[in-house]
Amino acid sequence: KAGVTQTPRYLIKTRGQQVTLSCSPISGHRSVSWYQQTPGQGLQFLFEYFSETQRNKGNFPGRFSGRQFSNSRSEMNVSTLELGDSALYLCASTATGTEQYFGPGTRLTVT
Amino acid sequence: KNEVEQSPQNLTAQEGEFITINCSYSVGISALHWLQQHPGGGIVSLFMLSSGKKKHGRLIATINIQEKHSSLHITASHPRDSAVYICAAARGTGNQFYFGTGTSLTVIP
Numbered sequence: 421k422a423g424v425t426q427t428p429r430y431l432i433k434t435r436g437q438q439v440t441l442s443c444s445p446i447s448g449h450r451s452v453s454w455y456q457q458t459p460g461q462g463l464q465f466l467f468e469y470f471s472e473t474q475r476n477k478g479n480f481p482g483r484f485s486g487r488q489f490s491n492s493r494s495e496m497n498v499s500t501l502e503l504g505d506s507a508l509y510l511c512a513s514t515a516t517g518t519e520q521y522f523g524p525g526t527r528l529t530v531t
Numbered sequence: 532k533n534e535v536e537q538s539p540q541n542l543t544a545q546e547g548e549f550i551t552i553n554c555s556y557s558v559g560i561s562a563l564h565w566l567q568q569h570p571g572g573g574i575v576s577l578f579m580l581s582s583g584k585k586k587h588g589r590l591i592a593t594i595n596i597q598e599k600h601s602s603l604h605i606t607a608s609h610p611r612d613s614a615v616y617i618c619a620a621a622r623g624t625g626n627q628f629y630f631g632t633g634t635s636l637t638v639i640p
């Protein structure tokens with residue numbers, strides 16, 4: 421089976437812009453979770469989607485949003501980018517009751 | 532206070548040593564996960580535990596639900612074990628995680 425893929429792998433944006441990141445889960449996995457990783461805060465949970473519905477949400481401002489499509493692919497969007505949004509964004513997919521499989525991440529730099 | 536506390540933050544060991552990384556959590560969990568992250572960012576899930584003990588090769592993970600504590604052990608450590616190890620507590624339905632701050636392990640030949 422192909423692993424979790426994320427696109428793009430690297431991205432440079434300017435403050436105030438918006439960005440959309442994409443995650444394709446392992447075939448058959450219906451849950452996709454998104455995480456932010458920074459040197460200062462470590463790994464933090466953003467949100468989880470299951471069968472096109474947001475099932476859980478972390479403590480992030482409304483500028484961070486996501487969605488999931490019928491084929492389980494997921495996107496996350498960050499609007500009005502701030503310097504502090506520079507981070508590695510990871511997604512992970514899961515089959516019910518199993519461990520998570522992580523993608524390689526998208527490294528976002530906001531200048 | 533973080534919901535998940537990990538110790539130590541940094542660990543240097545000689546090849547062949549037995550290593551223990553500890554994780555304590557303060558919230559009710561549905562499962563406890565151990566993750567490994569190598570330089571470059573890729574994360575691999577090592578274990579998912581809801582009770583007892585699991586073993587994969589030289590890695591052993593245990594959890595004590597009553598004491599809200601989990602440990603990751605590495606026997607006969609090797610330089611390729613050098614990585615950051617992260618524990619993550621899964622809460623409720625689905626995969627809402629609280630993460631520890633990670634333990635950076637360096638194994639010296």
